[in-house]
Amino acid sequence: MEMKWADRLRKTLHSQADSLGNLCVEAFHYLALFGIGAITAYAAVATFVGMLEKGSVSVDDILLLFIYLELGAMTGIYFKTNHMPIRFLLYVAITALTRLLIGDVSHHNPPDLGIIYLCGGILLLAFSILVVRYASARYPSVKEKAES
Numbered sequence: 001m002e003m004k005w006a007d008r009l010r011k012t013l014h015s016q017a018d019s020l021g022n023l024c025v026e027a028f029h030y031l032a033l034f035g036i037g038a039i040t041a042y043a044a045v046a047t048f049v050g051m052l053e054k055g056s057v058s059v060d061d062i063l064l065l066f067i068y069l070e071l072g073a074m075t076g077i078y079f080k081t082n083h084m085p086i087r088f089l090l091y092v093a094i095t096a097l098t099r100l101l102i103g104d105v106s107h108h109n110p111p112d113l114g115i116i117y118l119c120g121g122i123l124l125l126a127f128s129i130l131v132v133r134y135a136s137a138r139y140p141s142v143k144e145k146a147e148s
Contacts, residue, residue, distance in 0.1 A: 037075045044068035059106070063099040067092055083141075087132055094125045 044065060051061050074088035101118045 033075060033079050037072065037079075040068055040071045040075060044072070060099055060103050063095055063102065067095050067099070070095065087129055090125050090129050090132070094122055094129075097122050097125070 047061065047064055047068065051057050070088050070092045074085055074092075077083070077085045077088070097118055101115065101122070104115065104118070
């Protein structure tokens with residue numbers, strides 16, 4: 001009976017430390033998300049202004065804007081759901097490889113095995129999206145409660 005006060009103190013200390021730790025983690029989480037969102041928006045605007053100053057727009061520039069759009073959407077989805085949408089990372093990778101492929105072809109580099117590698121990478125990423133979509137539809141991470 002003499003140690004009940006120590007147990008209560010330990011539980012109180014543990015509860016307060018747990019709350020403070022959760023506060024710090026959530027504060028960092030939101031600060032990082034706002035930072036990533038702001039940097040993505042800044043990069044997109046800077047790219048857009050650069051295109052306007054240049055006076056012309058290439059397919060590379062448009063694909064770069066799509067990459068920024070996908071990164072912004074991914075950040076927004078993560079902010080709302082606390083789940084990293086892996087499909088958006090795959091979309092960014094496909095867009096980046098497509099941008100590289102178009103840039104390589106448009107600069108009239110002679111076709112070589114590198115183009116086959118890029119196309120194979122795009123095909124592999126597209127197949128990965130198919131697998132991820134099938135797996136998330138077939139085996140959802142959060143099961144919905146059946147209505148009675």
